Structure formats: structure tokens, C-alpha cells
Amino acid sequence: MKLATWNINSLKVRLPHLLDWLAKHEPDAVCLQETKLENGVFPLKEIEAAGYRCAFSGQKTYNGVAILSRQPLADIAAGIPGFADEQKRVIAATVGANAQVRIVCAYVPNGQSVDSDKYRYKLQWLDAFRDWLAEEMKRSPRLAVLGDYNIAPADEDVHDPKAWKGQVLCSPLERNAFHRIVGLGLQDSFRLFTQPEKSFTWWDYRMNSFRRNLGLRIDHVLLSPELATRCKACRIDLDPRRLERPSDHAPVVAELEV
């Protein structure tokens, strides 16, 4: 089973990139973030024509998440139970016929800056997310939590740790929140394997950041213990970031023996 996560930064603009990428890589399931589309205008026909079922939760302009799957999706649920939030940042679904995998697709708040209300919202959101994932772990031994976490877990995930020290995406409270999620038993699949130095998933559109590889690793595939033992590879696909009018994020793909 091939699982992927990709913040596409507008599904409307990036639909051709997505369809090309699905045809080339044939992933079993893909988690998308920042679709920026209300459910009524989700490009369902185009994606179904590519061979994928869809679960989605969107809004205009901001946020919006979706799970695409070659197999039927079951038990679809949007949002974090008990956490009132108008922002569409979470969707979950179960995929696979017999060997079922529970997939959570998350778009963690950006936080803007560490002294902002948005940062406080980010930390509250992460607390609620963690508590809910603890329950999901009990329900689903095969749990995969994919998405844009907007957190670079360690300095090696940052092109310039000194410049980013204490900044949003790298601050100790955010990293602690990430490690509390990992502490549930969810492993950062990318770090299960030897990886190239300076591996990143996001590069600012400005300053030729991608060409200079000035990036951060903030998109992650976390796996429950049972899935982690079955994970055979995890890699970042840089190719879509090289296209004309790319998303500022690259997809992350994990391969599981499931």
C-alpha cells in the first residue's frame, strides 16, 4: 500500500498536477491539504475518472482537506470530536477491503508567529488533536496520520536552524506538541530510514528558495506501531515542486506492506 500526503495549495489551480501525479505514481491513498474549495465545487468527477474515491471537507479561500483512495472509503468523519472549530482541517476514513487502515488527514494551523492568537489556537488545536488520536489509536491498530503539521520536528528538518530558532514552526512548544503525538506510539515514518541530508517538504515561493533548497520538513506521515513495522520506505517527491506554478509543498510517500 502506497500512502501519500500533499499540501496542494489550491486544488482548483493544482488539479492538473494532481491528476498527472496520480497517473504516474498510482498511490493507494492520498491526503490533500489546503484544497481551498467548498464541498459543492470539489472536482469529484475529474478525480473519480482517475480511479479514486473521495472524502472531503472544505471551505472557501482557506484550509480544506481530502482523502482520495482507490479502494472504497468507510467511516468518514470530519473534524476533531468535541473540539468546536469552523476551520476545515481534519478528515478521517478507513480504506482497504480486508486489511483495513484508518487514515487521518490533517492540516495543522500555521500559527503565524509565536506571539499571535493564531499560535495559541495552534497549540490548543494540537492538544485536542493529540487527545483524539489517543482514542483513535485504541480503536485502530492500523492508524496512519498524514498531513501538513506545520512543525519542523528537529533542527535537521530546518535549512537554517539558527535563523529559525524559536520561530513559529520550530518553537519548543510546537515541537513538544509534535513529540507528544509521537509519544502516543505514532512513528515519524520518514525517520525510520536513512535519508539525504537537508530533506525538506516546503520551500518559500520567494528568494528562489526551492532552487537553493532553503526549506523545512513540515509534512509528515506518522504510523502506529503495527504499520511502522510494515513500512518499507518513505520519501519526498521533489518532482512536482519543479513544475510550472507548483504548490509550495512537495508530496511525501510511504510504502507499506499491507
Add this chain to the structure above:
DNA sequence: ATGGCTGCTTTGAGCAGA
């Protein structure tokens, strides 16, 4: 040097992203 790109919006200059 607080900008730099990009997508979006009651189509405009301003917000948000990271």
C-alpha cells in the same frame, strides 16, 4: 532591509500562508 511569491477575494489592495 520585515520585503521577497502565490492564491484568494463582493476585482482591489490586503490578508494569509510558512
